[in-house]
Amino acid sequence: MATDPKLSRKRKLDAAFSSRKKAKSTSKSLSSSKKLHPKKSSATRAATADQLPWKTVLRQDIGELGDNGEGGMMELEEVEGVEIIYDEDGSGGKIVGFRVKEGDTKDTKSDSKVTSSKNTSQKETEVSPIPIEPFDAESLPSWKPFPLHPALLYSLKKRGFTQPTPIQQQTLDIYLHGSNSGEGKEANNKDKEEAARRDIVGIAQTGSGKTLAYGLPILHHILSQLSTPSSSDPNASLTVTPPSSGSRRPLQALILAPTRELALQVAEHLNATLETVFPVKRKDTGSEKGKGKAKEDEEAEEADDGEDVHTKVNSPPPVSVAAIVGGMSAQKQRRILSRGADILVATPGRFWDLCGEDHVLTSQIRKLRFLVLDEADRMIEAGHFEELDNILRLTARPPESAYTSNAAVDGEQDPVAPEDLPVIQDEITSNEELQTFIFSATMSKDLQKDLKRGQRKKGWKKKGAERDTLDDLIRRLDFRDTHPVIIDLSPKGGRVKGLQESKVECLMNDKDYYLYYFLLRHPGRSLVFLSSIDGIRRLLPIMELLNINAWPLHSGLQQKQRLKNFDRFKSKSHSVLLATDIAARGLDVPSVDHVIHYQVPRSADAYVHRNGRTARANKEGFGLVLCAPDETRIFKGVLNSLGRDEDDVPELAVDHDILDKLKQRVKLARKIDSIAHRTKKENHDKNWMRETAEAMEIELDSDFASDSSETAQKSVKDKKAQGQIVKLKAELKDVLAQPLVARGVSMKYITSGTRSRGVIEKLIEGEGHEQFLGLSKVKAGSDVVRKKQKSGKK
């Protein structure tokens, strides 16, 4: 459900101004805050929180917590030149209103309820055409068969994407040439017209570049519309003219993704492609730092020798991509929508909420040129499908045409009932232009089966016989193409190239030891998947006590905290993210070295997508399953669903001498955590009882009532617990400082050792493992017990 925008804005203000609680009088301006102080000479007028001139806080203003440079991901906004009006007595610091300089207010009609396509608060600005030099296709031979807009080719080259990935190749072949049978096949104009309307279902392994597979056609289409040749010479350079900033941009593409992080990432990916060619010149926010940034831009321009002339932009960006996701400021997202964007990347929930209050948006959806479902199979699972279903109805044609189309696809007549018609009944037009792209790494119901419960995951209800995910989608979506093209490049058995899988069979209670062992033995960027938030809450403090750089990521955290933790994980090469399956799909962290399944996933598709966070874009990666005895059946089911054998995943070799030493560390950490947890819980429970009793004005039982003797006892108990914790922490510190020596290495003869070269010698040369003396630094894949060895051992 959407939060009340005014309330959240008010809360923001309350927080921002809480330090000013002591302000006394009613309409006196705040003297100590430069930012909040309006110029005395200017006339002011009363304004609501919505009408204040909010500005985005730029990345450099918020350090490492920023994102794409626009503050977009963190959604932070600031306001200045505002006089705060407190309530009459002012003692509680309650804000009752604001005053701003005349002319500084925003027209919020277009913000809160967009009813016209023109945003009256925006002034019509001059736009300058941006020259694009002709791109020398010879400099990017692998992309030559795909005559994309020169701006895109330029960007691909700059980003080092020297050749298309197989899914990009096949999608572009269909999009540009109408067929994936022959690369670079020349088509006549009519064929190209037709070709450009094919609906595409793309299934390809994780990390294979699916975002650009659908992103490039969309960007190509929009940029081509804005381009004009600078002369009649067919080889002449182009100019791209951005739309004027005065009117709301027509929405051309809607990309739906199942998670917030994924939607933000897709928007960032498309923006990165555009900004390589059209760097966004940040607007001067008016703040000191904002001014600094504008100055930096100017300096950068001055320093530029003019080689990339087409990168100079004085107008709005030619293509605007925005993200609409839950957990972020709905107010800001409304403003983005009121300005309009060419491409919206959204999670269904928030998007549907905003559709309900923005008629222009709903009518824009009816005229969409592109609709994309990323991670399509996940989107139709329970928890997503209702809003998705509603949005898809908006993209459907009137019943007659939809009826014809669906009948042609699956041979069934499936008329749309009147009550199933889109919520807003006006302007139902038959948009024949819509092109639909559906992408995922998995698209089969067999992989979605919940192996723990033995049921298929809940989702759209099916009529009649068992259907596949694809059938479900074909029935739901009003494909304009009678035969959508299916490109299936999914690897057999879900085996991703470059991924080494492995497992450790151990008791549930021993998983912490093996996890800790692995993280020390193979330092790097490790993503650990757990099946519950409680599991993460239990494991995190233990990891922290053991000096492991770990952060949590789960739906119980606030969105900003989720993004912050994700950023921290990305920014450190030795880091651990403890995550639930919200991180399993689509997230593209460059160089995740290891994926660890702390619990065996419940379904084969979860196994494939979790593993897919490593070994991306042709890199190597490692996946480890910690499998307890009561999970072996589920793991076998996962592998069987993928058409693989249970022995298919080899075991990881573990040095048990070292493991035993690590057990001692983990046990101490667990003990410290359990004492701290128990004390905290007891205090929390008592306080909660007291506070609730006070609020309800009831008397507590003598057991709960706080008499002084009980309080004294409690404090003795707390002190005792604190003492224990301090003692155990000191013990842990000692244990953590002790070297871990591998089997067969004697501490006495460490410089020569029983091994071929001395341990110290190896360390100096950088080959020796810094934590496990006597072992070499090796990639996790080298510790895997190959099948032959295993049977030999037996």
Ligand SMILES: Nc1ncnc2c1ncn2[C@@H]1O[C@H](COP(=O)(O)OP(=O)(O)OP(=O)(O)O)[C@@H](O)[C@H]1O
């Ligand atoms: N042509 C290319 N050459 C090199 N790298 C590329 C190319 N196209 C995309 N990439 C990079 O590959 C990585 C994976 O891309 P992307 O996230 O689109 O994969 P995906 O197939 O959508 O994965 P998933 O199924 O996990 O969502 C990204 O970092 C992206 O920048």
